[in-house]
Amino acid sequence: MSFTGKVVIITGASSGIGASAAELFSKEGAHVVIVGRNQDLLAASAAQCNSPLVVRADITIESEAQRVVDETIKKFGQIDVLVNNAGGIPLTIGLLEDGVMQAFDDVMNLNLRSVVHLTTLAAPHLIKTKGNIVNVSAMAGVTPPFRPGVTSYCVAKAGLNHFTVCAAVELGSYGVRVNAISPGPVRTNFKQNAKFTDTYEDTAKFTILKRVSEPEEIANLILFLASSRAKGVTGVNWYSDNGFAIQH
Template sequence: MAFADKVVFISGASSGIGAATAIEFAKEGANVVINGRNETKLKNIFQQCAEHGKEPLIVKADISKDEEAKRAIEKTIEQFGRLDVLVNNAGFSKSGTILDGNLMSSYDAVIATNLRAAMHLTELATPHLIKTKGNIINVSSICGSSVPVTPILISYCVSKAALDHFTRCAALELSEFGVRVNVVSPGPVLTDFQENSGMVRDTDQKGFTALKRVSESKEIADLILFLASDKAKGITGSNYVCDNGFLLK
């Protein structure tokens, strides 16, 4: 999977799946753009990418804000003059249920990043991806397609279900221009997602999977790189699940 000199923009790249994806693209020779809000964490990923390949471009921005998202893509094009791969990875969860009175505040916050920002970045990036016949990978979750897990994840589940369908809609529209759009749906992954979302970490997630294991972030990154590569040139509008058999149970 050669990504030499290709330009890859990754949102939410300061930790977890996004960070692992940035490092793996760097290993493959890509010019990586790492986006996030935590500058300290971004600098850490910068160093790890630089150890394996080219120094990435840090774009500190809150992509849920339209002007910052626009600036992020503009900065990418100013630096590299092109864009080949967009990875919409940024996402989080905020507790809120129908009965606790926090549902709408939770929904507004979660949708702004998990769905609206991904849609906006897609819109901003598409003219550049058409020029390079590039592609988009959205990072969703099995929570978007499985049975409800817990009421506090309502907004998160809805955002991911919507992201899945947006992927299919975008894939159909952009297929005319040779731009592929796919989505990956991880199950339990060893990241700091739960802590970042203010949730209590579940230390026994492997008990919910058929394979009795939890994925490392690199496993999801490997899948993202496959879908972004020419090895997946016939794949678009697809949802690739990597959940260790969570949905089987």
């Protein structure tokens, strides 16, 4: 799956799935643009790539999302692939708790609104290259909430899934493909960032295969969907969940 000469923007590329995807794209010859908020983690991710463009940015801020695209075009002159991977749960708050609407807005901004915005910014450039978009969603968007307090996250990921279909319809006539991947549990810093106290070993019990994926597994799927091998695939939400969905 050679990406020689291709320019790939990856958000949330400082760790986990995003960092793994950046490394794999780079190994396949792509010019990678790694985007994230944590400078130290971005530096560690960049060290695994070949001359990446590192953009420290909070893509929930419109001007910073614009800067990601502007710096990419300034350096490389094109965009071939956009991987909308940034996401997470800034705060878990139940529907009956104080602060629920602020938490809802924060989760929606990170997991959905920023994706829509960055897609609109990148789309004119993707049309020029007949490029494509891969959105990293989650099984939370298609299954009942996996714990109290994550309703906003589940709704945001469900919205991302449908946005993927809508964008695929709207951009398809221009030759731009749009797909999503919904991972089940993946061994990243997701639980730590969300301040969950259970372990990934606990989560594995809720899958058919009794295992948790590694970031590289999802990264490989991202590369496949972004490659010419998937040239007939668009508007798809690809599950990689170790049987999480059919267990519930």
